[in-house]
Amino acid sequence: MGRVALLQVNEVEKSFETVNGKVKALEKIQLDVEKGEFITVIGPSGCGKSTLLKIVAGLDMAHEGSVLLDNRKVTGPSIEKGFIFQEPRLFPWLTAEKNIAANLPVKNKETKESVKQLIELVRLKGFENAYPKELSGGMAQRVAIARALLRNPKVLLLDEPFGALDAFTRSHMQEVLLDIWQNNRTTMLFVTHDIDEAIYLATRVVIMNPRPGTIREVIPVDLPYPRKKTDASFQEIRQRVLSEFEKVEEHQAAAI
Structure with a gap:
């Protein structure tokens, strides 16, 4: 019998009411996160990354599907998140x-x-x-x-926490966060628009399709820490992520 993931997102869907009718933001999101993992989530603007984080946090309960933390259903905010x-x-x-x-x-x-x-x-x-x-x-x-x-907390949820910082400070904050993670092994779910940041921090990178947001691909980052963004192994994973992003853009263009 396999281990039960610390965080389980099960078939989560979310819609919003707008003046033009109902808009689906997330569709059938399925994601298991093991204890101690560092998961980064990237995708185009409007794909539902922040919405997903709020659902996991229990800040948005108006959704379909379920979120389990430590095998207990999330029913609202708590100090565990x-x-x-x-x-x-x-x-x-x-x-x-x-x-x-x-x-x-x-x-x-x-x-x-x-x-x-x-x-x-x-x-x-x-x-x-x-x-x-x-x-x-x-x-x-x-x-x-x-x-x-x-x-x-059992899981730390971060919604583009370094987005407003300059490049030098952002790089420093990435090091600080990795120090924290390596010392505490707190499970992290981190939303970002920065591909290099996503790869640099993560044990796995989750790539999302545009609205309705779905998980397109989950890419493991099997690189030792500390990482160098100029290393060939890092660039190889970067190319794989960029390739998936090109498919996301094609998906987005086809939907217009």
Whole structure:
């Protein structure tokens, strides 16, 4: 008998009501994610990547099909599912340390020690008492990631968390996130538009077709960490992903 995946997305479908009638955003999404995997999801704009993430998080329950986490049906948001948005969404009146702790008592010895460890893990030592307005975009996003990790989620869901960052900061944040993943082995589901980022981070890359969003291909990335984007093995996988994207574009053009 095989292992049961930590996260199971079973025949998920999602439609929206518009002024022009019902529009199907997702169709028959089937995906199993093993504990400790780092899954990246890429596809054209409007293919339902973010919608899928919200369904997995329990933020959108108006869908068909089911999502199971640790073999239990997802029925709404919970601390078992951390969610990182495109922007940090920090409390401006709290320091970095207190934003990480949020509604947990920062003076509690166990919480304080966990916050301290996370600050070191996300490379924010020395900025514990800085307010959000005093942090760069990358630093603020690291606070948001640390806040999600403090709750010890079973899966961390990231919706284009580095999309607004400059190229240098984005590359640095990729390294920070890989450090976190390799230290904690938190299961990750990461949405991005960046093909190189998707390959650089992932154990598997999920490629989606345009609306209605379906899973076109799941490509394993059997490369050791740390990875070099200039390596021939990396470029070989990149070409395979690009080839699938060309088919996605053909699919999109045929649907118009």
